[in-house]
Amino acid sequence: MGRKKLARLDGIDDALRVGPEPGAFDLAGMDRAATPCVKDAATAAELRPLLGDELADLQERLYAEGRTDGTRSVLLVVQGLDTAGKGGIVRHVAGMMDPQGLAIRSFGVPTPEEREHDFLWRIRRALPAPGRIGVFDRSHYEDVLVARVKELVAPEVWEARYDEIVAFERDLVAAGTTIVKVALMVSRDEQYKRLAARLDRPDKLWKYNPSDVDTRLQWDEYQAAYQAVLDRTSIPEAPWYVIPADSKDYARLAVTKLLLDALRSLDLGWPTPDYDVDVEKARLAKTR
Numbered sequence: 001m002g003r004k005k006l007a008r009l010d011g012i013d014d015a016l017r018v019g020p021e022p023g024a025f026d027l028a029g030m031d032r033a034a035t036p037c038v039k040d041a042a043t044a045a046e047l048r049p050l051l052g053d054e055l056a057d058l059q060e061r062l063y064a065e066g067r068t069d070g071t072r073s074v075l076l077v078v079q080g081l082d083t084a085g086k087g088g089i090v091r092h093v094a095g096m097m098d099p100q101g102l103a104i105r106s107f108g109v110p111t112p113e114e115r116e117h118d119f120l121w122r123i124r125r126a127l128p129a130p131g132r133i134g135v136f137d138r139s140h141y142e143d144v145l146v147a148r149v150k151e152l153v154a155p156e157v158w159e160a161r162y163d164e165i166v167a168f169e170r171d172l173v174a175a176g177t178t179i180v181k182v183a184l185m186v187s188r189d190e191q192y193k194r195l196a197a198r199l200d201r202p203d204k205l206w207k208y209n210p211s212d213v214d215t216r217l218q219w220d221e222y223q224a225a226y227q228a229v230l231d232r233t234s235i236p237e238a239p240w241y242v243i244p245a246d247s248k249d250y251a252r253l254a255v256t257k258l259l260l261d262a263l264r265s266l267d268l269g270w271p272t273p274d275y276d277v278d279v280e281k282a283r284l285a286k287t288r
C-alpha cells in the first residue's frame with residue numbers, strides 16, 4: 001500500500017511552509033483539524049512507519065559524515081502551546097531514529113545561571129554537533145512568545161529579538177546546520193479536550209499544570225505572538241512550517257516527512273575511508 005499516498009505527501013513542504021513576506025500566513029484563518037496532502041488521520045497513522053527505513057538510513061549517513069570530517073547537522077525546532085503535542089513529536093518522530101545520533105533538548109523557565117546571560121546563550125550550548133540531529137522541545141522562540149505575552153521583559157527587549165533570532169539562524173545555516181522549524185497548532189476546542197482529559201485520568205494528572213489554564217486564558221495574546229513569529233522569522237534559509245495538530249497522527253507524520261525532506265536535501269553519501277580497503281582486506285585475510 002501507499003505508493004500514491006506517499007507521492008501525495010511530497011507536496012507537504014509547499015502546503016505547510018510559511019512564505020518570507022509578512023502576512024504570508026494567517027494563523028487565525030487556518031483549519032487546525034485539516035490534514036493537508038493526506039486523506040485523513042487514519043491514513044497518516046498508516047503512512048508514518050513507511051518513512052522509517054529511509055529516515056534511519058539518512059540519519060546514519062549524516063552520523064557517519066560527522067564522524068569523519070563533516071560539519072553538517074540538522075536542527076528540528078518544535079514549538080506549540082501546552083497540549084499541542086510537542087512531547088509526542090519528540091517521542092514518536094525522534095523515536096524512529098538511532099538515539100546515538102540525536103541531541104534532544106527541552107527548554108523550560110531559564111535557570112538563574114541562564115538568566116545571567118543573553119537569551120541565546122543556552123541555545124548555543126545545546127546546538128547539535130556535526131553529524132547529529134538536534135531536537136528542541138521549545139526553544140529561543142519562547143523568548144518572543146511567553147516573554148512577550150507575560151511581559152517578562154520590556155517591549156523594546158523582545159521587539160529586538162526577532163532580528164537577533166534571524167541573524168542567529170542565518171549564521172547557523174551558513175555554518176552547516178539545516179533548520180526545520182515546526183509550529184504545532186491545536187484549536188482552542190481541542191486544547192480544552194486535552195486538558196480536560198488530563199484532569200480525568202489518573203495516568204495523565206502528572207502532565208497537567210495549573211498554569212496551563214492561565215496560558216489558556218491568554219489564548220488570543222499567544223496567537224498574536226505566534227503570528228508575529230511567523231511574520232518576522234520565516235526566512236528562506238529557515239522557514240516555519242505550521243502544522244495543523246488537532247490530529248496527533250497527522251502532526252507526527254507531517255514532521256517526520258519534513259525532517260526526511262531536510263535529510264534528503266543534504267544529498268548524503270557514505271564517507272570515503274581514510275585507509276586502503278584492499279590493503280585492509282589482505283591484512284584481515286592473513287588473520288584467518
Ligand code: ATP
Pocket residue numbers: 082086087106107108109110138142143146147152209
Ligand atoms: P511542557 O509544557 O513543554 O510539556 P513542562 O510543563 O514539563 O513542559 P518545563 O519543560 O519544565 O514544563 O517548562 C516549560 C515552561 O517553561 C513553559 O511554561 C514555558 O513557557 C516556560 N519557558 C520556556 N522558555 C522560557 C523562557 N525563555 N522564559 C520564560 N519561560 C520559559
